[in-house]
Structure formats: C-alpha cells, structure tokens
Amino acid sequence: MKNNWNYREEKTEKWYPATVPGEIHTDLLNNKAIPDPFYRDNEKKLLWIERKNWEYKTTFQVTASTLKKKNTELVFDGLDTYASVYLNNQLVLKADNMFRQWRVDVKKTLKAGNNNLVIVFQSAQNVVDSLAKKELPFIIPDNPRAYVRKAQYHFGWDWGPKFTTCGIWKTPRLEAYDKKAPEKPYVLNRKIELVQQPDSLGKSFYFRIDDKPVYMKGANYIPSDAFLSRVTKKEYEKIIALAKDANMNMLRVWGGGVYEDDYFYDLCDKYGINVWQDFMFAGTMIPGDKAFFDNVKAEVQYQVKRLRHHKSIVLWCGNNEGDEAFKDWGWKKTFKISKQDSTRLWKDYVRLFQDSIPKWVNEVDGKRPYISSSPLFHWSREKSITQGDSHYWGTWWGLEDIEVTQKKTGRFVSEYGMQAMPNYSSIEKFTLPEDRYLYSDVLQAHQKAGKGFIKLDTYLNRYFIDSTKIKKMNVEDYTYLTQCLQYYSLKNIIGIHRSKAPYNMGTLVWQLNDCWPVASWSVTDYDNRQPKAAWYAMREAYRDDIKPEIDLTRPIDLKLEDPKISWRIKGNKVILKAEKQAKYVYISMKGYTQKWSDNYIDLKAGEEKIIEFEGKVAKPEIKVVSLYEVLKKYSVAKLLRF
Numbered sequence: 001m002k003n004n005w006n007y008r009e010e011k012t013e014k015w016y017p018a019t020v021p022g023e024i025h026t027d028l029l030n031n032k033a034i035p036d037p038f039y040r041d042n043e044k045k046l047l048w049i050e051r052k053n054w055e056y057k058t059t060f061q062v063t064a065s066t067l068k069k070k071n072t073e074l075v076f077d078g079l080d081t082y083a084s085v086y087l088n089n090q091l092v093l094k095a096d097n098m099f100r101q102w103r104v105d106v107k108k109t110l111k112a113g114n115n116n117l118v119i120v121f122q123s124a125q126n127v128v129d130s131l132a133k134k135e136l137p138f139i140i141p142d143n144p145r146a147y148v149r150k151a152q153y154h155f156g157w158d159w160g161p162k163f164t165t166c167g168i169w170k171t172p173r174l175e176a177y178d179k180k181a182p183e184k185p186y187v188l189n190r191k192i193e194l195v196q197q198p199d200s201l202g203k204s205f206y207f208r209i210d211d212k213p214v215y216m217k218g219a220n221y222i223p224s225d226a227f228l229s230r231v232t233k234k235e236y237e238k239i240i241a242l243a244k245d246a247n248m249n250m251l252r253v254w255g256g257g258v259y260e261d262d263y264f265y266d267l268c269d270k271y272g273i274n275v276w277q278d279f280m281f282a283g284t285m286i287p288g289d290k291a292f293f294d295n296v297k298a299e300v301q302y303q304v305k306r307l308r309h310h311k312s313i314v315l316w317c318g319n320n321e322g323d324e325a326f327k328d329w330g331w332k333k334t335f336k337i338s339k340q341d342s343t344r345l346w347k348d349y350v351r352l353f354q355d356s357i358p359k360w361v362n363e364v365d366g367k368r369p370y371i372s373s374s375p376l377f378h379w380s381r382e383k384s385i386t387q388g389d390s391h392y393w394g395t396w397w398g399l400e401d402i403e404v405t406q407k408k409t410g411r412f413v414s415e416y417g418m419q420a421m422p423n424y425s426s427i428e429k430f431t432l433p434e435d436r437y438l439y440s441d442v443l444q445a446h447q448k449a450g451k452g453f454i455k456l457d458t459y460l461n462r463y464f465i466d467s468t469k470i471k472k473m474n475v476e477d478y479t480y481l482t483q484c485l486q487y488y489s490l491k492n493i494i495g496i497h498r499s500k501a502p503y504n505m506g507t508l509v510w511q512l513n514d515c516w517p518v519a520s521w522s523v524t525d526y527d528n529r530q531p532k533a534a535w536y537a538m539r540e541a542y543r544d545d546i547k548p549e550i551d552l553t554r555p556i557d558l559k560l561e562d563p564k565i566s567w568r569i570k571g572n573k574v575i576l577k578a579e580k581q582a583k584y585v586y587i588s589m590k591g592y593t594q595k596w597s598d599n600y601i602d603l604k605a606g607e608e609k610i611i612e613f614e615g616k617v618a619k620p621e622i623k624v625v626s627l628y629e630v631l632k633k634y635s636v637a638k639l640l641r642f
Helices: 022-029 047-051 064-068 123-135 233-245 264-273 289-307 322-328 340-363 404-405 422-428 441-445 452-463 475-499 533-541 627-633 636-640
Strands: 007-010 054-062 072-078 080-085 090-096 103-104 114-123 174-179 193-196 208-211 213-215 217-220 250-253 274-278 315-316 388-390 412-413 506-509 563-568 572-578 582-587 601-603 608-612 621-623
Touching: 022 047, 022 064, 064 174, 064 322, 072 080, 080 193, 080 601, 090 103, 103 193, 123 274, 193 315, 217 233, 217 412, 233 264, 250 340, 250 506, 264 274, 264 289, 322 340, 322 475, 404 475, 422 475, 475 506, 475 582, 475 627, 563 582, 563 621, 582 627, 601 608
Parallel strands: 217 250, 217 506, 250 274, 274 315, 388 412, 412 506
Antiparallel strands: 007 054, 054 114, 072 103, 072 174, 080 090, 080 114, 193 208, 208 213, 563 572, 572 608, 582 601, 582 621
C-alpha cells in the first residue's frame, strides 16, 4: 500500500500528494509548501507543523478472492504516533505507539473493489502537553515527551533539531490468509555473556562471546536522519561501511531514537559488528499507569521477536541514562519535586526497568543478557570508574583535560567524546555568505549543545590557540581546528582506554553519525556521511595489528616551521611532500564529498605520501593546509598588520 496517498491539514479543503513511507515534514517539502528544514535557521520557522493535526488517505482495490479468505488484516508496522484509522468511514484502530506493529481484523469492513483508507494523526506535542498538564502538580521531570512512545529525539536533542513529526513511517499492507504461517523457529548460534564479576578493583564489565572475552571498539549510533523515511538501504550501507572501515566491532543503538530497520542489523550480522541495543527510553522517568505499561510490553515483545534472530545483537538495555539522571541531574531541586512524588517516580522506574522489561524480554529471548540502564553511575561518582559501564563526560561537560583519562578510565566506557564543527563544505551548503562568521545566528542554530561554542573555545584555547585569537578566526579555519581537536582527543582517549585492557574492555565513542548538519560529537558528517578528521584517528586507534599511539604533546606547545608542502595529481591520487615536518595536513577538493583514503595526516620532512580519492573528477581543485598555515594566520605579528 505504497501508492496513491494524499495528505492535508485536518479539516481543510485541499489534498496534496503524499509519499509512503514518509512523514508530514517531507511531504510538505516535496510539495514546496515549506523551505528546506535544515537550511539556515528554518527549523524555528517550521515549529507550527507539529501543532497541527494531519490527515492521510488512499484508495486500494480488493478482489473477491481476497474477501473469501478466512482472515483479512490491515497491518501497520509504523504509525507515528497518535493515529485514528478509518476504513470505509469506520474507525478500525486507534494507535498510540510508533514502535509497535498494529494488526486489525477488517474482514467485515472490507468490500470488493475500491476501499477508502483514512488516517488522522493528532499532534504528538499537543497530546503530551495535555497529558503532562493533567497530572499537575505531579511532574515527570525534563520533558512531557516521557508520556509518548515516540522517538524521543523528535522533541529536540543537544545535537538534533526539533521536528516532532507524524506520518506513515513504514509501509502498511493487507494480509489475507486461511491459515497463519507458523512462526519461524528462533535459533541463536552463538553464546553471549555479559560478565560482571566482583574483583579486587571493583566489578568487571565485559562481553564473552562463544567463551572468548571480546574487547569492544565502536561508537554510539543515533537515527541517521531527523526524517526517518530518508534513511534508505543505501544510507545504511554507507554508515555501516564507515563503522567497519574504522575497525569497529560494536555499535550501541541509543535509546532516544528508534529500533532500526532489519537491514541495519543484517549489515551488522554480515560485517561482524556486535550491537548493544537500548530500548527506546532516554534521560527521563516514566508514567506508571497500567495503559503505559501494557503499551510498553507489547512494544518490547514485538521488537525483541522481530530482532532476536540477528546474531549481531549481544545486549538488551532498558534505557539510556535514566538511573543517573534521577540520582544526579538535580531534577528534584529544579522541578521542586516533593518526597512523595520522588518516591513514586523511582518506584515506577524500578517496576518497569528492573522488574517488568527483563521478565518480558526473557519470555521471548532467554539467550541474551539484559541490563536495566546505561550507566548506573554518573561520571562524577567514583564507582563509574570501578564498575559497570561508564558515560565519561568529565571531558567536554566537566571541561576536564583529555589527559584525565589516564586516571579515569572505566571498565567499559560506553559514551565519551569531543565536539567538532561539521565539515566546511557542509557549512557552505546550509549558510549564506553573510552567515559565515563565528557565532552567527545561523551557526548558533546548528549548535545545540548547552554552551557549545564556549566549551569548544575552552578546549581550543587549552590545546591549540590562545583564546584572544579565536575570535578573529574565519569559520573555515575554526572548523579545521575544531576537527583537529576532536582528532587529538579521540586518538588519545581511545589509545589510553585500550592500554588499560583487561581492566577496561570496551570503548564506544559518542557518536558515529548525525541526523542533520550540526556541530556535534559525531565523527562523520551528515552530508554524504563524509568522515570528519576524528574518523581517521579512530580508524588508526581501533586497529588490532598495531598498538594504538598515545601522544599527549599539546599542539599549542609544538614549535612548528613552514613545512612548504608541495603536491601533484596523478589520476585519482594526490602525491604530497613536505620540506619540514607538517602536522594535521588536510586535503580538500571543491565539490567533493566522498571519502579520502586518508586525511589530517602528519608528514615527516622529505616524506612523500599518496592520498587517493574515489571516482573521477574532471578538473580537481585541490587545497592543502596544515596546522602551521592556519595558526600562522593568527600569530601576533600577522595580526598587528591589520
């Protein structure tokens, strides 16, 4: 049922062509009713969309032979989210969970020939706001999004825009049968254990697969687009290839997004990438009513049954940061939560994540480990270093030095990172020339982290360039330096983590990918999934054939000389040579957004290095810079000339 769909704002006259699978924002965009949501600061101009209700309709044919079958069901694998479904003017379904499959017996409602299907989507934002208001003075802290079973990142995140979508995000179908096909038997051909044993230093946390301890090297995966219908098989292939090519063996599917398409897990199965699978809860408490719990049970069991045959999945995890959020994010004070309400929130939380979900999972998959939350201890707590998994945000959020990792490496570091700007070619696409100065409104609109630029500048000042010079930088040079910073940080943090094995048995960078063009912790760019500098650092640091290099010499302390880099092009190769040592040699080509064979390299004096690019480029316009040239521009003597 992919074809002949139309949409309109509820109760208006005109219908417009719609695409299924899709969402309201992409349909409006395709009909030129809105500008590109990712361009400049258009995001804030499009907030009205999420406050409206939207209708979708189609007509489909049913043959007499289909009607003769004993059972006919309409099947919806993805309705986002509050949906009333009408078949031939009869209400047949009210859905309220984006992550569930909805099956409806429609035998009595169907007719031979044309059948009309209408789906009315209520504004999820309006619904959650009214649910939260109804509960007052009781508060579920942080955000009314807690009330809805919908991708939490749709409500905005510190790397993502606020596009609270609705729509038919997976293709519906009609199933007619006399006898239901038997369920395929569930077989898991490997033994998966999560070992958490007390030891002299705390408590271990590592994966043992088929009786062998495995050191996990990887990253956190978020949805690859703010609009899920855009994540095609080709996009999945690009992203999983980036993980594989960077020598990763684990991806953590983060709990604020979606349970990914089967194709994502197929690729992980194929390439030997283990998957840590969160359930879709992130950084919030939950309602405790029966309807919510019943809804979550149906979701959990449907998703586990759908995904359990993928050998790549090695862990089910209840939520992202719920436990530490309640204990350490200061909610009780911020939201003035009473002791009684606080007790209720915690009891409901325990009942869902420590009692109910593990039981529900076990009923359909008793072969994989489960943990209730990632992590159990906030990074500021000593136990976060000695037991369990750790989200170590002392670097970045705590503004600690990168070197602190030497003393503060946990047993399994499942989140940590350093921010960088998106690639400059990406910035050029979402800005106008007048937006391209530091801290412009448009650049601020693509920096979602709290005090993001202040934190970036703090680290740049510490590791690369004096803060008085940062403000004088152009955006292209600033972008380059932030990417060098991210490279330096991840190279060293990964190197330190790996040097601590077997005390430490896992390092998962936050994050692999972006869902739109933004300053973030991602090691790849949204635009064509082009690697950022740190991806090259990670690829090297995750190699198993050599010991990862740790070099904590701060670039700001280096005595750099003009490397006088020369280069020539031969086919799809660029041959580089430096007269003196060069750091962070970055090569770019106008209009090129593929992957270079290497980038942000160091060159020794007299050394020749070949870098390849993909595909054919008629007249390549090459630009090569190194750390020396960029810093030289902002040296005191140079600045005095202005």
